[in-house]
Each structure stands twice: as C-alpha cells, then as structure tokens.
Amino acid sequence: MSIITRSLFKSYGNLVAVNGIDLDIRGGKVFGFLGPNGAGKSTTIKLLTTLIPPTSGTIQILGLDAIKNPLDVRKRIGVVLQQPSYEPNLSVEKSLEKYGMMWDVDRKTRKDRTDELIDVFELQEIRKKKNEDLSIGQRRRVQVAREFIHDMDLLFLDEPTVGLDPGARRNLLDFLKNKARDGLTIFYTTHVLTEAEYLCDEIAVINKGKILAVDSPEHLKSTFGQEKTIKIHLLDRIEKLPNLLSSIAGCKIDFNAGTDIIIQSSKAEIILSQVLSILIENNIPIEDLSAMPTTLEEIFLKMVKEKNASNN
Ligand SMILES: Nc1ncnc2c1ncn2[C@@H]1O[C@H](COP(=O)(O)OP(=O)(O)O)[C@@H](O)[C@H]1O
Ligand SMILES: [Mg+2]
Structure with missing residues (x-):
C-alpha cells in the first residue's frame, strides 16, 4: 500500500475540514479524490504530504509513519499544490532547471528532462519567457511540468487542470496515465467527474470532510452518473399539467410555476418521449427544451441526502 490513513481528522476551530478519513491506496494506480469546493480535498493533500499536522489519526506513506518521519516522506514524493507558486523573474526553462538543482538532479539528467518536459507540456514557444509574463x-x-524533473514514488496533484484549455487538459491527463503505467502512484484531486472518470483507477467521493463512496469510475458512474436532467419550458401556464403527466412512472417530475417541467431520471430519454407525446396530444406548445447530464453537484446532493436518510 502506498497510502494508509486511519481516522484522520483535521479541525480549524469549530470547522472539521477532514472528518475521519480511512484510505488504503495501492501502488501504481491513479487514485482520484473527487469532491465539490470546500469538501476537504486540499486539506487532505496537505496532511498526506506532511505540510500540516493532523488533529488526530495516523498516516502511513510508502510504508513510513508520516507524522514521525515527515522529511523521509518528502524526499520520496512530488506535490503540486492548488496555490500557484512561481518565481516571477525566472524563465520557464530556468524554473525547471532550478527546481532540478533543488532536488539534486545531476546536470545531464536535468537538461534531458527539461527538454523532454518542454516538449511534452508544449512550452517551446514560451521557454524563454518569464513566469510573470505567462497566462x-x-x-x-x-508548475506541473517542473515536478517531473525529479524522481518520485508517489505524486500528489491538487486540481492541476484548473485554468487549462481542453487540449492542454487532455495532454496532461494522458501524460499522467503514461506515468502511472510506468509505475508511478498518483493521488489526484478534482471536482470534475468526467476527468476523474478518464484518468483514475479508483475514485473516492468526498463531501464535508467525509468519504461517501470509494469505487471504480465505471461502478460509480453506473450508480450515480447516468442521470440526466430535462427541462421543458411551455409557452403558457397549464393548470392541469401535473394531472396530464401523472401516468408517467419511474421518475421525479417537478413543475415550476405551471410553465416548467423538470425531469430527473436515469431513463430520461424514455420519459421525455412519453412527456412529449402527451404534450402533443393535448396541443400544448413548447417554448424551450434542454437535456443535460445531472451535474456532479446534484449527484453529491443526492448522495448526501441518501446518506442522511439512511442514518435516520
Ligand atoms: N487554514 C485554514 N483555516 C481555516 N479553515 C480552513 C483552512 N484551510 C481550509 N479550511 C476550510 O476547510 C474546508 C475544506 O477546505 P479545502 O480542503 O480547501 O477544500 P477543497 O480543497 O475540497 O475545496 C473549507 O471549509 C475551508 O474553508
Ligand atoms: Mg482545494
């Protein structure tokens, strides 16, 4: 196991940012930590990388007790935190070079890796530019590229794709996939379900400092991600709408102000076709219609609700 935690807690005054987390993460895998803003992702990364001490609980990283031996742990891991960190006056090339020197990477390896990373991360055109002049x-x-200048057994990345365009995002995810294939263990946080699904072997869903589920992306998605939200906006207010649609079973239908129909279902297409045929039969005109995957936020809310209900 690369990471093992037991009853990990971190409080800030009255606020419990990490609320009793148990992790067992195997080596050579990409482990996703998926949760909305404020869920406790960054706090967990800071705990696991020994940057902050826990309020209570145990942390084992690469077989080491991270609370007793933080320096030994830090030598073997890479960390890309959420906060930007860069030296404004250094060029891209020099930043990579300097980071390599900090990690005691020999000159030849530094040079080779700098060239490789500049290539992989498509930094050729900006390699001489100063950090302060970059977008x-x-x-x-x-910031992400330079972490790969040194060797490590375990890499922590805190929402590394925020601010990247779709091409750069995909590029980074594929690069990480390759690294994992070569044996690197990666702990990756994100609030984007599709990203976690694309990259991770296993995903923990976290909310309010607690893990709600740990599973493979396929399984999580089939449990929580199939759902769509369909919104139909009618031209006029139809009083008898709930009555007309009452025969449709197997989903939740909300009516807003008598002019909106909101359907949440994992069989949204089937339900939609039933709703449409009823509207057409009754000559009810539609002004606007949209269908989209239920957002991660809505899935979270649902999971939390189910969790609360089962606790009562
Ligand atoms: N240094 C701190 N002092 C006080 N509260 C903090 C501190 N760091 C984080 N928090 C709080 O802990 C909770 C979890 O934050 P964080 O781990 O940053 O969440 P995430 O990374 O999932 O968005 C939030 O409510 C946040 O405001
Ligand atoms: Mg964060």
Missing part, C-alpha cells in the same frame, strides 16, 4: 494556464503547466 494563468501556462503558469499552471509549468
């Missing part, structure tokens, strides 16, 4: 997305790419 946020470019800075983020440099």
Whole structure:
C-alpha cells in the first residue's frame, strides 16, 4: 500500500475540514479524490504530504509513519499544490532547471528532462519567457511540468487542470496515465467527474470532510452518473399539467410555476418521449427544451441526502 490513513481528522476551530478519513491506496494506480469546493480535498493533500499536522489519526506513506518521519516522506514524493507558486523573474526553462538543482538532479539528467518536459507540456514557444509574463494556464503547466524533473514514488496533484484549455487538459491527463503505467502512484484531486472518470483507477467521493463512496469510475458512474436532467419550458401556464403527466412512472417530475417541467431520471430519454407525446396530444406548445447530464453537484446532493436518510 502506498497510502494508509486511519481516522484522520483535521479541525480549524469549530470547522472539521477532514472528518475521519480511512484510505488504503495501492501502488501504481491513479487514485482520484473527487469532491465539490470546500469538501476537504486540499486539506487532505496537505496532511498526506506532511505540510500540516493532523488533529488526530495516523498516516502511513510508502510504508513510513508520516507524522514521525515527515522529511523521509518528502524526499520520496512530488506535490503540486492548488496555490500557484512561481518565481516571477525566472524563465520557464530556468524554473525547471532550478527546481532540478533543488532536488539534486545531476546536470545531464536535468537538461534531458527539461527538454523532454518542454516538449511534452508544449512550452517551446514560451521557454524563454518569464513566469510573470505567462497566462494563468501556462503558469499552471509549468508548475506541473517542473515536478517531473525529479524522481518520485508517489505524486500528489491538487486540481492541476484548473485554468487549462481542453487540449492542454487532455495532454496532461494522458501524460499522467503514461506515468502511472510506468509505475508511478498518483493521488489526484478534482471536482470534475468526467476527468476523474478518464484518468483514475479508483475514485473516492468526498463531501464535508467525509468519504461517501470509494469505487471504480465505471461502478460509480453506473450508480450515480447516468442521470440526466430535462427541462421543458411551455409557452403558457397549464393548470392541469401535473394531472396530464401523472401516468408517467419511474421518475421525479417537478413543475415550476405551471410553465416548467423538470425531469430527473436515469431513463430520461424514455420519459421525455412519453412527456412529449402527451404534450402533443393535448396541443400544448413548447417554448424551450434542454437535456443535460445531472451535474456532479446534484449527484453529491443526492448522495448526501441518501446518506442522511439512511442514518435516520
Ligand atoms: N487554514 C485554514 N483555516 C481555516 N479553515 C480552513 C483552512 N484551510 C481550509 N479550511 C476550510 O476547510 C474546508 C475544506 O477546505 P479545502 O480542503 O480547501 O477544500 P477543497 O480543497 O475540497 O475545496 C473549507 O471549509 C475551508 O474553508
Ligand atoms: Mg482545494
């Protein structure tokens, strides 16, 4: 196991940011930590990387007690935190070089890796530019790239794709996939379900400092992600709408102000076709219609609700 925690807690005054987390993460895998803003993702990363001490609980990283031996742990891990960190006056090339020197990487390896990373992270055009002259997305790419200048057994990445355009995002995810294939263990936080699904072997869903589920992306998705939300906006207010649609079973239908129909279902297409045929039969005109995957936020809310209900 690369990471083992037991009853991990971190409080800030009255606020419990990490509320009793148990993790067992195997080596050579990408482990996703998926949760909305404020869920406790960054706090967990800071605990696991020994940057802050826990209020209570145990942390074992690569077989080491991280609370007793933080320095030994830090030598073997890489960390890309959520906060931007860069030296404004250094060029992209020099930042990578300097980071390599900090990690005692020999000169030849430093040079080879700098060239490789500049290539992989598509930094050729900005390699001589100063960090302060880069866009946020470019800075983020440099910040992630430089972490690969040194060897490590375990890498922590805190929402590394925020600010990247879709091409750069996909590029980074594929690069990480390859690294994992070569044996690197990666702990990856995100609030984007599709990203976790694409990259991770296993995902923990976290909310309010607690893990709600740990599973493979396939299984999580089939449990929580199939649902769509369909919204139909009618031209006129129809009083008898709930009555007309009462025969449709197997889903939740909400009516807003008598002019909106909101359907949440994992069989949204089937339900939609039933709703449409009833509207057409009754000559009810539609002004607007949209269908989209139920957002992660809504899935979370549902999970939390189910959790609360089962606790009562
Ligand atoms: N240094 C701190 N002092 C006080 N509260 C904090 C501190 N760091 C984080 N928090 C709080 O802990 C909770 C979890 O934060 P965080 O771990 O940053 O969440 P996430 O990374 O999932 O968005 C939030 O409510 C946040 O406001
Ligand atoms: Mg965070």
